[in-house]
Amino acid sequence: MKLERLISMIYMLLNNEVLSASALAEKYGVSQRTIYRDIDAICAAGIPVVSYQGVHGGYGIMEEYKMDKSLLGSYDVGSLITILHSMSTVFDDERALDTINRLQTVRSGPAASSLSMDLGSRQHSNELLRLLRTAITGRRIIEFEYINMKNERAARVIEPIQLNYKHGNWYVYGFCQTRMDYREFRTSRMADLTLMNRVYTHDHAVNNRDPGPDWTKSANQEEVVLHFSADALARAMDHFYDMDKSFHDDGTLTITLKVPNSSDAKWLLPVLLSFGETVEVKEPLELRKALKTKLEKILKTYSEV
Structure with missing residues (x-):
C-alpha cells in the first residue's frame, strides 16, 4: 500500500506546481507526519522534491526533472485522458485515475479537450458492469438469467473474458458452459447476476469470438x-x-x-x-x-x- 501511495504521490507532484502536506494527507487518508516520511523516501530514491515555505508553500518537483511534454502531442494526450476519465466514471477505477495523473504531466496546451465521451449508463447498469469487470479480472465464473432475441428466459453459466462497448450498448463475451461454446451477451438482457466462488483456469483467446453473420x-x-x-x-x-x-x-x-x-x-x-x-x-x-x-x-x- 505504501509503495502504491508513493508512486501516486510522485505523479501528483509531477502534475502540480506545489502541493501542501495537508492536501496530500487528506487525499491519501494518512497523517502529515506520514507524508513527511514519504517525501523523504521519494527524495532518497533520487527524485528532486523541493520544499516551498510560506502560506502557499508545500512540495513540488524541479521543472528540469519533469518529463518532456513533446513526447506526446496535446491532442493524443487529451483524447487518452477523455477516454480514461469516462472509463473511471463507469468502473470507479482508481488505476485509471492514476494513469490520468501521469498523462497530465506530459500534457501541453489548454486543458479543455475537443473530445467528450460518456460510456456510462443508468446507475444500476454501471454497477452491473463493475461486477462483470471484477469477475473478468478475477477469472470468476458467473451465473445469470438471460433473455434472448426469441424472448426465451434461460439460466446461463459463463467464464467471462471481455467487456465490449459497441453500437451504444455493453456486451460481455465469454465461454458459455451451458452451450459449451463462446457467446456474447447484451448486458441489458441479463438479470440476477451472481459471482460464483469458482475460478476458471482455461486460457481463452479473445479472437475465438464468432462475429456472426453480416446480414x-x-x-x-x-x-x-x-x-x-x-x-x-x-x-x-x-x-x-x-x-x-x-x-x-x-x-x-x-x-x-x-x-x-x-x-x-x-x-x-x-x-x-x-x-x-x-x-x-x-x-x-x-x-x-x-x-x-x-x-x-x-x-x-x-x-x-
Missing part, C-alpha cells in the same frame, strides 16, 4: 422503403443514420434500407411500431402486412377500452 453483405437482399413525417426526422436519423435518405419539400423523409428477408425481420417491427403514425412502410408488401397484423393484435388487446 448487410448477404445475398438476396430485399429493399425496404420507409416514409417518415416531419415530426419524426430526428428519431429516424438516429435509428437509420447510415441508410439511404431522401428529404422532400414538405419536410418528410424517405429512408431505404436492405434486409435479407423483410417478412422475417423481427427486429424491424418493434422499431417501426415505436414511431406510431409518423412512419409508413411503402415497400415491400410483406412487411406492410406483417406490421398490420401486429397492429391488429395490439388493438385486440385494448378492444374493451
Whole structure:
C-alpha cells in the first residue's frame, strides 16, 4: 500500500506546481507526519522534491526533472485522458485515475479537450458492469438469467473474458458452459447476476469470438422503403443514420434500407411500431402486412377500452 501511495504521490507532484502536506494527507487518508516520511523516501530514491515555505508553500518537483511534454502531442494526450476519465466514471477505477495523473504531466496546451465521451449508463447498469469487470479480472465464473432475441428466459453459466462497448450498448463475451461454446451477451438482457466462488483456469483467446453473420453483405437482399413525417426526422436519423435518405419539400423523409428477408425481420417491427403514425412502410408488401397484423393484435388487446 505504501509503495502504491508513493508512486501516486510522485505523479501528483509531477502534475502540480506545489502541493501542501495537508492536501496530500487528506487525499491519501494518512497523517502529515506520514507524508513527511514519504517525501523523504521519494527524495532518497533520487527524485528532486523541493520544499516551498510560506502560506502557499508545500512540495513540488524541479521543472528540469519533469518529463518532456513533446513526447506526446496535446491532442493524443487529451483524447487518452477523455477516454480514461469516462472509463473511471463507469468502473470507479482508481488505476485509471492514476494513469490520468501521469498523462497530465506530459500534457501541453489548454486543458479543455475537443473530445467528450460518456460510456456510462443508468446507475444500476454501471454497477452491473463493475461486477462483470471484477469477475473478468478475477477469472470468476458467473451465473445469470438471460433473455434472448426469441424472448426465451434461460439460466446461463459463463467464464467471462471481455467487456465490449459497441453500437451504444455493453456486451460481455465469454465461454458459455451451458452451450459449451463462446457467446456474447447484451448486458441489458441479463438479470440476477451472481459471482460464483469458482475460478476458471482455461486460457481463452479473445479472437475465438464468432462475429456472426453480416446480414448487410448477404445475398438476396430485399429493399425496404420507409416514409417518415416531419415530426419524426430526428428519431429516424438516429435509428437509420447510415441508410439511404431522401428529404422532400414538405419536410418528410424517405429512408431505404436492405434486409435479407423483410417478412422475417423481427427486429424491424418493434422499431417501426415505436414511431406510431409518423412512419409508413411503402415497400415491400410483406412487411406492410406483417406490421398490420401486429397492429391488429395490439388493438385486440385494448378492444374493451
